[in-house]
Amino acid sequence: MALRPQLKFLSAELLERIVAEARDILCRLGTKVQNPRVLEMLAEHGAKVDFEKSQVLYTNSLLDRCLKSVPAQFKLYDVLGNETHDFSGSKIHFTPGSAALHVLDHQTQKIRKPDTTDYVRYVQLLSGLSHIASQSTAFIPADVAERVSDSYRLFLSLLYGEKPVVTGTFTIESFQVMRDMQLAVRGGEKELRAKPLTVFSCCPTSPLKWSEITSQNVVDCGASGIPVEFISMPLSGFMAPVTLVGTLVQHTAETLSGIVISQINSPGAPVLYGGSPAVFDMRYETTPMGAVETQMIDCACNEIGKYLGLPTQAYISLSDAKMLDAQAGSETAMGATLAALSGINNISGPGMLDFESCQSLEKLVLDNEICGMTLRLVQGIEPREDFPARPIFEELLREQHLLISPHTRRHLKSEHYFPGPVIDRANLSRWREEGSLTLGQRAHQEVERLVGAWSPSRLAAERKKELCALMEKEARRWGMDMLPARPVEA
Amino acid sequence: MEILKKIAQCLEVGDDAGVPPLVRQALAEGIVAKTILDDGLIAGMNTVGEKFRVHEIFLPDVLLAAKAMYAGMDVLKPLLLSAGVSSRGRVVIGSVQGDLHDIGKNLVGIMLKGAGFEVIDLGNDVAAEKFVAAAKSHDACVIGMSALLTTTMPVMKEVVDLLNKENLSGKIKTIIGGAPVSQNYAGEIGADAYGYDCAQAVAGVKKLAAAVP
Numbered sequence: 001m002a003l004r005p006q007l008k009f010l011s012a013e014l015l016e017r018i019v020a021e022a023r024d025i026l027c028r029l030g031t032k033v034q035n036p037r038v039l040e041m042l043a044e045h046g047a048k049v050d051f052e053k054s055q056v057l058y059t060n061s062l063l064d065r066c067l068k069s070v071p072a073q074f075k076l077y078d079v080l081g082n083e084t085h086d087f088s089g090s091k092i093h094f095t096p097g098s099a100a101l102h103v104l105d106h107q108t109q110k111i112r113k114p115d116t117t118d119y120v121r122y123v124q125l126l127s128g129l130s131h132i133a134s135q136s137t138a139f140i141p142a143d144v145a146e147r148v149s150d151s152y153r154l155f156l157s158l159l160y161g162e163k164p165v166v167t168g169t170f171t172i173e174s175f176q177v178m179r180d181m182q183l184a185v186r187g188g189e190k191e192l193r194a195k196p197l198t199v200f201s202c203c204p205t206s207p208l209k210w211s212e213i214t215s216q217n218v219v220d221c222g223a224s225g226i227p228v229e230f231i232s233m234p235l236s237g238f239m240a241p242v243t244l245v246g247t248l249v250q251h252t253a254e255t256l257s258g259i260v261i262s263q264i265n266s267p268g269a270p271v272l273y274g275g276s277p278a279v280f281d282m283r284y285e286t287t288p289m290g291a292v293e294t295q296m297i298d299c300a301c302n303e304i305g306k307y308l309g310l311p312t313q314a315y316i317s318l319s320d321a322k323m324l325d326a327q328a329g330s331e332t333a334m335g336a337t338l339a340a341l342s343g344i345n346n347i348s349g350p351g352m353l354d355f356e357s358c359q360s361l362e363k364l365v366l367d368n369e370i371c372g373m374t375l376r377l378v379q380g381i382e383p384r385e386d387f388p389a390r391p392i393f394e395e396l397l398r399e400q401h402l403l404i405s406p407h408t409r410r411h412l413k414s415e416h417y418f419p420g421p422v423i424d425r426a427n428l429s430r431w432r433e434e435g436s437l438t439l440g441q442r443a444h445q446e447v448e449r450l451v452g453a454w455s456p457s458r459l460a461a462e463r464k465k466e467l468c469a470l471m472e473k474e475a476r477r478w479g480m481d482m483l484p485a486r487p488v489e490a
Numbered sequence: 491m492e493i494l495k496k497i498a499q500c501l502e503v504g505d506d507a508g509v510p511p512l513v514r515q516a517l518a519e520g521i522v523a524k525t526i527l528d529d530g531l532i533a534g535m536n537t538v539g540e541k542f543r544v545h546e547i548f549l550p551d552v553l554l555a556a557k558a559m560y561a562g563m564d565v566l567k568p569l570l571l572s573a574g575v576s577s578r579g580r581v582v583i584g585s586v587q588g589d590l591h592d593i594g595k596n597l598v599g600i601m602l603k604g605a606g607f608e609v610i611d612l613g614n615d616v617a618a619e620k621f622v623a624a625a626k627s628h629d630a631c632v633i634g635m636s637a638l639l640t641t642t643m644p645v646m647k648e649v650v651d652l653l654n655k656e657n658l659s660g661k662i663k664t665i666i667g668g669a670p671v672s673q674n675y676a677g678e679i680g681a682d683a684y685g686y687d688c689a690q691a692v693a694g695v696k697k698l699a700a701a702v703p
């Protein structure tokens with residue numbers, strides 16, 4: 001077996017201290033939970049609840065119990081029921097950054113609001129990106145009523161794509177239809193529970209607070225067997241201590257409280273120990289996701305999650321740039337590399353620009369190649385038929401090259417990853433002859449090729465029909481008589 | 491006037507303990523409260539704002555300056571009131587209904603206070619009616635709304651519509667902000683202004699407040 005290259009930021013001693021301090025915060029300061037139903041449950045399970053102030057003090061025994069019942073691993077399955085994700089150990093899977101407000105339009109190079117056609121093209125493209133294992137509901141089509149903008153994305157993803165979906169709701173009411181869509185795909189409650197299809201992002205509000213919506217989402221997901229990823233987002237220096245360690249204490253406390261909310265109602269409910277912590281840029285009033293400190297916090301959170309025995313997630317491998325430029329590439333690649341080396345199980349970010357606000361199809365194609373490289377990276381260096389070494393060198397000296405050696409042919413594809421066509425490895429003359437294309441142009445060509453190569457999802461026709469019926473009903477509920485026209489048959 | 495310069499400088503270094511004695515000294519020298527406010531405190535904040543814009547100083551420095559400004563205001567307030575000088579105006583702010591994002595709104599609130607406005611912060615998840623009711627009961631001249639979700643933006647339009655319906659749009663102006671909204675959107679829904687950061691929020695509110703009779 002190859003040595004799994006592994007990055008670590010925390011000594012055992014520091015890690016244990018951070019967790020101990022986070023427990024102390026939870027037991028002595030507690031969190032706010034602005035949800036009477038969840039407060040009741042917490043009180044029933046031994047937390048000290050001040051109903052008037054919506055304040056909860058946790059106990060170590062409650063924390064221990066919940067950490068015991070939370071699963072150490074779980075799997076995801078695509079629309080057809082095939083296993084695609086194993087969230088365990090240091091296995092890594094990439095997923096596009098989710099819920100962007102905008103897309104970067106390749107033709108105009110302008111950032112604009114997306115529509116249904118953009119979303120369908122995104123799903124088509126993603127179907128062809130082999131290193132990005134799941135879809136996310138990556139951006140918000142602006143041509144539907146705002147109140148359905150969360151469920152509509154999931155609808156299009158399930159209708160056109162086969163990969164499982166990382167998503168989330170913006171309200172309590174949207175949960176129902178987003179669950180029903182999954183039931184329609186799987187055929188029933190038991191089937192969905194047995195083969196989870198989505199992961200829902202649920203955010204505590206820093207500092208140390210759970211809103212009514214997100215705490216309810218955690219409970220509802222648990223009750224339906226839908227996996228949750230906790231997205232705590234302390235902002236160092238602003239809504240969290242400026243130090244990385246202080247931020248980690250806060251992230252740990254917020255995420256542990258999420259685990260409690262999930263486990264008291266549904267012991268064994270699958271969750272990812274996730275987050276989107278960031279440093280706060282005191283000059284621009286922004287939350288840079290490409291900052292090296294942001295990425296260090298992400299990796300350290302993963303270490304804490306693993307120490308607590310959970311699979312992990314982080315918002316890393318994205319960029320704050322506004323164009324598909326060198327900043328976009330470098331921030332994304334640095335994040336992806338660090339995340340892969342850390343073994344973060346669900347790595348969110350590809351495609352994303354502008355602080356989680358803008359998706360780019362062209363960037364997704366580039367990032368897919370970055371993901372490919374990091375997936376190769378973590379396979380490490382493994383002796384194959386290398387020892388004893390003398391025979392292959394005898395062959396080399398005899399034949400003068402190894403290009404057609406059986407040894408080369410046996411190991412070429414697993415030893416070398418071949419990125420492209422976005423990453424350019426042509427020599428200068430060939431590059432010129434092929435049009436001297438920029439990275440953006442090559443990426444765009446690949447977008448067009450993959451969108452064109454898409455074939456409809458193999459989900460049964462009657463299930464697709466059921467999905468459409470659910471979405472149309474939900475749209476009517478919010479005053480939309482007709483859904484926007486879709487560019488291709490599903 | 492040397493003393494007013496000193497007050498401004500105190501603000502610039504965020505010395506909140508230093509400001510009140512200087513303000514008292516200025517009063518003792520016979521300078522009227524309104525002049526101390528305009529040429530000392532607000533002048534100092536303006537310099538701070540400009541230095542922040544060009545990254546000579548960072549956000550914490552601005553907040554410290556704002557704190558020093560409040561300290562000076564505490565001394566001046568009773569005098570300004572009795573002299574009949576009204577504050578720069580009252581502003582009602584909040585994150586709109588359904589939206590729990592409040593970091594940006596909070597920052598905007600702090601900066602507005604630093605610029606001398608009275609700020610009534612309604613928190614997050616604020617319904618349209620509540621914005622309007624609060625603006626009426628506090629006699630505010632501006633409503634500042636923040637939205638970070640596409641799903642919650644429509645509440646901003648509800649507020650603008652409600653003001654129109656109650657014939658208040660001349661008396662109460664609206665300004666909006668947050669990642670999904672834009673100058674265009676402000677135009678679309680009939681909001682009076684838009685701002686993409688704190689400095690813009692302050693500049694926008696100043697302009698609107700000045701335009702309210």
Ligand code: B12
Nearest residue numbers: 099168285355590591592593594634636639640667668685
């Ligand atoms: C931090 C954050 C959170 C924190 C919020 C903590 C808090 N107390 O506010 C947490 C983790 C709780 C959170 C939760 C959620 N979030 Co959030 N969040 C963000 C993030 C990363 C940064 C926002 C921020 O605070 N920025 C820093 C501040 C200083 O900047 P700002 O808010 O933009 O404010 C500045 C200006 O806009 C302006 N401004 C702001 N308000 C006003 C008002 C006026 C009058 C003026 C003039 C100016 C002005 O001045 C401010 C200062 O510079 C954004 C992404 C982004 N880049 O915006 C996503 C983002 C807004 N969130 C998003 C989502 C989806 C959610 C959730 C729904 C996720 C979930 N499923 O649980 C929940 C929301 C639940 C709800 N109903 O509200 C999406 C929105 C998608 C969409 N299309 O609507 C975004 C874009 C990220 C993403 N791609 O997923 N989030």
